[in-house]
Amino acid sequence: MTEKTAGPIDSYMEKIENLGDEEIQTIIKALRSKLGVSEASFVNSCVRCGLCADSCHYYQASPQLENTPAYKLNLVLSIFKRYFTFMGQAAPRWTGARNLDQAMVKEWIDVLFGRCTGCGRCTINCTSGINIPAMIRAARGALAAAGLVPPELQATVLMAVESGNNMGIPTDEWIDTLEWIQDELRGETKDPEATIPVDQKGKKILYTVNPREPKFFPLSLLAAAKVFHAAKESWTFSSQYYDVTNYGLYSGDNSHAAVISGRLAKAMEELSAEILVLGECGHGYNSNRWSAPNWLQKEFPFPVVSVIELVADYISRGRITLDPSLNPKPVTLHDPCNLVRLGGVIEDQRYILKKSVADFVEMTPNRQKNYCCGGGGGQLAMSRFARRRIEAGRIKAEQIRRTGAEIVVAPCHNCIDQLSELNKEYKLNVEAKTVVEMVGDALVFPAKQ
Amino acid sequence: MLVLFSALYAIAALVFLWKKTCAFGKAEDLSTPRGSGLSGIIYAFGKGMLPWEKESVVKHLPTYIGGIVYHSALLTALLFIFWDMFLLPTTSLVLTALKILWLAGATAGFAMALKRILSPTMRRLSCPDDFFANIFADVFLVLAILSGSNPEWRTALYVCSILLFIYIPLGKIRHCFFFFTTRIIFGKFFGRRGVFPVPRREVKR
Numbered sequence: 073m074t075e076k077t078a079g080p081i082d083s084y085m086e087k088i089e090n091l092g093d094e095e096i097q098t099i100i101k102a103l104r105s106k107l108g109v110s111e112a113s114f115v116n117s118c119v120r121c122g123l124c125a126d127s128c129h130y131y132q133a134s135p136q137l138e139n140t141p142a143y144k145l146n147l148v149l150s151i152f153k154r155y156f157t158f159m160g161q162a163a164p165r166w167t168g169a170r171n172l173d174q175a176m177v178k179e180w181i182d183v184l185f186g187r188c189t190g191c192g193r194c195t196i197n198c199t200s201g202i203n204i205p206a207m208i209r210a211a212r213g214a215l216a217a218a219g220l221v222p223p224e225l226q227a228t229v230l231m232a233v234e235s236g237n238n239m240g241i242p243t244d245e246w247i248d249t250l251e252w253i254q255d256e257l258r259g260e261t262k263d264p265e266a267t268i269p270v271d272q273k274g275k276k277i278l279y280t281v282n283p284r285e286p287k288f289f290p291l292s293l294l295a296a297a298k299v300f301h302a303a304k305e306s307w308t309f310s311s312q313y314y315d316v317t318n319y320g321l322y323s324g325d326n327s328h329a330a331v332i333s334g335r336l337a338k339a340m341e342e343l344s345a346e347i348l349v350l351g352e353c354g355h356g357y358n359s360n361r362w363s364a365p366n367w368l369q370k371e372f373p374f375p376v377v378s379v380i381e382l383v384a385d386y387i388s389r390g391r392i393t394l395d396p397s398l399n400p401k402p403v404t405l406h407d408p409c410n411l412v413r414l415g416g417v418i419e420d421q422r423y424i425l426k427k428s429v430a431d432f433v434e435m436t437p438n439r440q441k442n443y444c445c446g447g448g449g450g451q452l453a454m455s456r457f458a459r460r461r462i463e464a465g466r467i468k469a470e471q472i473r474r475t476g477a478e479i480v481v482a483p484c485h486n487c488i489d490q491l492s493e494l495n496k497e498y499k500l501n502v503e504a505k506t507v508v509e510m511v512g513d514a515l516v517f518p519a520k521q
Numbered sequence: 522m523l524v525l526f527s528a529l530y531a532i533a534a535l536v537f538l539w540k541k542t543c544a545f546g547k548a549e550d551l552s553t554p555r556g557s558g559l560s561g562i563i564y565a566f567g568k569g570m571l572p573w574e575k576e577s578v579v580k581h582l583p584t585y586i587g588g589i590v591y592h593s594a595l596l597t598a599l600l601f602i603f604w605d606m607f608l609l610p611t612t613s614l615v616l617t618a619l620k621i622l623w624l625a626g627a628t629a630g631f632a633m634a635l636k637r638i639l640s641p642t643m644r645r646l647s648c649p650d651d652f653f654a655n656i657f658a659d660v661f662l663v664l665a666i667l668s669g670s671n672p673e674w675r676t677a678l679y680v681c682s683i684l685l686f687i688y689i690p691l692g693k694i695r696h697c698f699f700f701f702t703t704r705i706i707f708g709k710f711f712g713r714r715g716v717f718p719v720p721r722r723e724v725k726r
Contacts, residue, residue: 110706112545116538116699120646123577123584137645146646159691167692168648196717197577199588200700201565201707362714365551372553416555416715440716441576 084223088181091174095218100155100172102217106210106324107152114207115152117200118145124204127197129443129467130187130460141194144183145204148211151176180215184208185222186457189449189464190322191409196440205414213324221323222457225450229319232332237315239283247311249286249293257297261517266301269308271343277307278345279379280316280336280360282353282485289485295512296351299383302515303391307349313339316356317486318364322450326367333364340374348376352506354408354484355448357415378411380483383511384420387427394514399429403510404477406435406468406491407442408484421483421507428514429479435471443467445482447490462497465490469498483507524602524679527686534690535698542702554713556720561712565704569717584636587629594626595658598665602682605675620669627662630655654693661685 120142125131130139137143146168153160153169160169170176190205198204215221221229232238237246247270254268269275279300285292300307313335320329340348350357361376386392405425411417418439425432437443446465451457468491472480480495480502482488491504572578578585597619604611634655637643661681667674689695711717 107545109543109545109547112542113699113702113706116542116695117703119693119696120643120648120651121584121588122640122643122646123581125642126580127577137642140642140646142646166649168650195707196711197575199577200696200703201569202703203707203710362552365553366548369551371551375553413716414714418716418720437576440719 084220088174088178088220091177095220096172096177098218099177099214099220100151103148103151103210103214104156106213106326107156110203111152111207111210112156114145114200114202115149115157117202118142118149119199120146121199124194124198127193129189129191129193129446130464133464133466134460138183139187141188141198141204144188145202145207147176147180147183148207151211177215177220180211181220181222184211184215185225185450185454186460189409189444189446189451191444191448192414193409193441193444196413209321209324211324212322213326216323216325221325222454224455225319225323225453228450228453229323229325229328229332232315232317232319233328236312236335237283238317238319239287241283241286243311246286246314249290250309253290253293253297256294257301260294260298261301263301263517266297268297271311272308273342274344275306275308276346277305277349277382278336278340278343278347279307279309279349279351280314280356281351282317282356283315284485284489285351289488292352292485292506292509295506295509296379298512298515299386299392299508302393302517303386308343308345310339310343316351316353316360318356318359319450319453320367321355321359321363322453329359329363330367333360334368336360337364337368337372346374348372348374349382350376350378352379352483352485352508354410354412354415354487356410357417358410361415378415378417378420378483380411380417380420380424380507383508384423387424392511393516393518394428394511395516396428396430396514398514398516399479399510400431401429401478402431402433402476403429403479403481404433404435404472404475405438406445406472406480406482406484406487407438408482408487409442409444409448411483412442413440417483421481424507424511425481428511433475433477435475443471445487445490445494447486452486452489461490462493465494466498469494469500472500472502473498477502479503479505479510481505481507481510524606524682524686527683528603531686531689535695538690538695539698539702542699550713552713554715556712556715558709558712561710561717562705562708564712564718565708569708584633587632590622591626591629591633591658594623594629594662598623598626598662599682601665602678616669620666623662623666623669627659627666630659630662634659650692654688657685657688658694 122142124141128141150168150170151172153167154164159167188208192205194204228238231240250268257266258264318329318332320332350360357378365372445468446461451461480491482491488504495502572585637647664678664681668678
């Protein structure tokens, strides 16, 4: 079923092999609890026309039945019909209803976790507009209820739940990194008073980042700090809760997702900040902007915006000055699915790049119709599906190559990771950078009086 | 009269199905909207249905056109039964136009059935209901054409339409109703998030 097992003794595989009726019942019960009127409507809408197939990057890269969105959807629908509809119970074969058994659970794991990034491209290409990723996420959540999330993905979720960030960065390491970045900031801005504020109460903005930034891409943090400094922004980090990511979106486990996003809401309250600003992370944006209020069952009393929206606002208000000639290489833009197609932040990143680079070229298709890079849906965390992920990313690699760009910009650190891997695999010879990094490179600091 | 009763049964059964669907519970979306759900719904039934709005349609234009013709033919044939049943007046020109539409619809329907049978991917994706519903609707259209040319076929058409109405809520043809609910859900979801309708290319600043 899988390409590679997670370890020498894969207890996960053992668990699947020994699935009992109790786990099966748990999955069915959990699935029922995750379905609402929307999902129940979708069950009656799919006509299996197959027109969605070409929209999926998995299918385009490898045209096999298991990669068609309709097939993935119908894996879930067949169970829904069998247990929750009259016709599915009365005439299962006729309606395509199937029993949930061990073989089906295996297929669910392989297909729903291993062949979908939840990018939503199928939804906008579906004749009816069925939200296929929502159905797949519900099924993932049902598997999560039975403890059947692939362990690599689950480990990422649990790390965030237990340590406060998905990479398990200890607080002192985070603070050390920020102090080091602060020194760099002072050097770059030639301002000895430039600071990276931490846990400062009453600031306008609480800024959150992907923990990959302090761990592997500290210059990305520096770029954001430079932009805030140039804009004379009132901002702060939290020493505890700064992780914008939420892998609960991918595992389908709403309770874990609520714990993770709830901490950002708590930090907002504790620090009395006005605006929660989400760093460059596609799924972090989708989670915290759109899903978190529903997971937490409360409306947020503060606005939640992407740093992209904030920086676009700085530029338009003249709060920062940019010199595009400082970024002379041809640049293209990748649209992270969770930020653009599922998030609605569509034009701001373009506005920013047009102001901060000399040569910006769009890839085709773009915006809502963009292709997923292949790194979403928790794929980057699930090493067992790595080969598929890279193969599915070929569509994006070809898009990038066609632009002739030397730099591919993505306002998402997960996308950056996947694009960097695609760069190596498909020999694209490009550099992957975030939007804020490009802005940081184009910043012009007025001479201090 | 039986045709009318079967049609009323189909409507009642679809309403019942919708009630059952609603029983799954509607969760209120507590996130702050960026756009308008209503604008999204208008988009979903307007511009969003245009062929160039969807890559899947651009790539499969004949299937899209076939689908439009097929469904238009089915709708008009069903409506015509009642029109005819209540002896409402019609002109030969209208009847000829309808027969052409039904013929085109039946051809498209059979082509779709053939595609489902011949394409290995489509075949594996399909359940018996998919084949049956398609062919059943095609037969109905053929009977509508024959009945339009020769009144002797009218009884056969009525019997077929009774069976069709009975089957609508039981099989996949129920999508004739749920297509609209799903499209509303689609429009509302993307409308709230400001994804559709497609915003202006340049941000006004």
